[in-house]
Amino acid sequence: MTQKGSPAPSLDLREAVIYARVSSKEQEREGFSMPAQLNLLRSYTLPNGLAIAQEFEDVETAKQAGRSGFGEMISFLKKNNTCRVLVVEKTDRLYRNFRDLVIIDDLGLEIHFVKENVVLSPDSRSSEKFMHGIKVLVAKNYIDNLSEETRKGMLEKARQGIWPSYAPLGFLNVLGADGKRTIVPDPNLAPIIKRLYEQYATGKHSLKDMLRIARAAGFTYRKSGGSLPLSTIHKILRNRIYSGDFDFDGVTYHGTYEPIVSRELWEQVQMILDGRRLKKTHTVRVKDQFAFRGLIRCGHCGCALVGEIKKGRYVYYHCTGYKGKCPEPYTREEVLEEKFTELLKGISFSEDVLAWVIQALRASHRDEKKFHDEAITRFRREHKRIQDRIDAMYMDKLDG
Numbered sequence: 001m002t003q004k005g006s007p008a009p010s011l012d013l014r015e016a017v018i019y020a021r022v023s024s025k026e027q028e029r030e031g032f033s034m035p036a037q038l039n040l041l042r043s044y045t046l047p048n049g050l051a052i053a054q055e056f057e058d059v060e061t062a063k064q065a066g067r068s069g070f071g072e073m074i075s076f077l078k079k080n081n082t083c084r085v086l087v088v089e090k091t092d093r094l095y096r097n098f099r100d101l102v103i104i105d106d107l108g109l110e111i112h113f114v115k116e117n118v119v120l121s122p123d124s125r126s127s128e129k130f131m132h133g134i135k136v137l138v139a140k141n142y143i144d145n146l147s148e149e150t151r152k153g154m155l156e157k158a159r160q161g162i163w164p165s166y167a168p169l170g171f172l173n174v175l176g177a178d179g180k181r182t183i184v185p186d187p188n189l190a191p192i193i194k195r196l197y198e199q200y201a202t203g204k205h206s207l208k209d210m211l212r213i214a215r216a217a218g219f220t221y222r223k224s225g226g227s228l229p230l231s232t233i234h235k236i237l238r239n240r241i242y243s244g245d246f247d248f249d250g251v252t253y254h255g256t257y258e259p260i261v262s263r264e265l266w267e268q269v270q271m272i273l274d275g276r277r278l279k280k281t282h283t284v285r286v287k288d289q290f291a292f293r294g295l296i297r298c299g300h301c302g303c304a305l306v307g308e309i310k311k312g313r314y315v316y317y318h319c320t321g322y323k324g325k326c327p328e329p330y331t332r333e334e335v336l337e338e339k340f341t342e343l344l345k346g347i348s349f350s351e352d353v354l355a356w357v358i359q360a361l362r363a364s365h366r367d368e369k370k371f372h373d374e375a376i377t378r379f380r381r382e383h384k385r386i387q388d389r390i391d392a393m394y395m396d397k398l399d400g
Contacts, residue, residue, distance in 0.1 A: 120132055169222070169232070303320045
């Protein structure tokens with residue numbers, strides 16, 4: 001995106017901004033699309049009583065609002081109330097979705113679509129606004145249809161064992177012998193990734209050790225050259241694609257490309273990662289070491305009893321003293337255990353009560369299973385939504 005200023009407009013001319021966009025970096029490099037748009041828009045302004053206050057450009061595609069030049073133009077128009085005219089080549093150069101339409105409409109602008117020979121303003125007839133809305137709808141439908149067809153193509157490639165998206169770290173996108181794009185191990189990064197798997201599979205190294213090994217080997221992001229964070233190392237060790245299989249749209253496919261590590265080595269790394277996560281999850285917190293936490297109240301003042309560890313091994317309970325200083329002394333956990341044991345021994349259940357408890361537990365299990373199944377469905381739906389967004393971003397990246 002580039003933004004250019006112009007000399008101060010004459011007093012008898014109205015201020016206007018011009019907006020130009022090309023749909024790919026390839027078009028911009030060819031040197032005709034963006035210059036052609038700008039020349040057209042610039043030549044239009046003066047004969048129509050307009051002076052250019054600012055120019056905004058975008059060289060990208062964006063299925064959603066968020067183009068840098070478009071966003072800066074909106075900010076400029078919001079800050080400059082005297083500039084209420086926008087000049088653009090045609091409808092699909094300005095809008096990519098309905099959100100863009102709403103944003104522009106809220107500004108109350110006079111919009112000149114040069115190639116379409118249309119000027120739209122808040123005072124335009126309802127029929128003109130209707131036709132304009134139809135044009136935006138057609139542009140949106142084209143984008144949605146293109147996305148849908150792209151999605152179908154990616155799914156078909158996955159079913160054929162071909163990785164359908166941008167190559168992850170350690171792989172490169174290439175044109176296969178059959179004319180289809182596929183991935184091959186990156187000769188520079190693949191050996192480092194294989195070494196990370198082999199080292200971690202020994203069980204003698206932590207993720208931080210892997211990060212140090214990767215950085216020492218010069219493992220960086222392909223384009224930016226930036227250092228990898230710890231989270232990326234973890235993702236690499238978790239990503240099934242390095243074993244020759246890959247996950248796409250919630251389904252695991254057997255790839256036809258050359259893997260970087262064996263499936264056995266990948267499985268070994270997963271076992272170690274899962275084991276360490278389980279160990280970390282089951283680390284006992286101090287507050288969980290008190291068996292009677294939240295169960296007992298002081299008989300003197302009614303406040304809760306809290307546990308405390310003495311000499312690193314003995315557990316005592318005492319009154320919180322929430323209502324004031326309490327004279328009750330500390331009580332050893334062993335004493336409370338004896339009292340609770342005596343109370344529990346005196347409890348008995350009739351057959352009817354036991355049957356009711358069994359029924360309640362079974363109902364609770366069904367509810368828990370239902371909740372579990374619903375949670376899985378919800379997570380899969382969210383995973384699909386995120387994957388769809390990633391795929392859309394990939395297509396935008398291919399377009400520049």
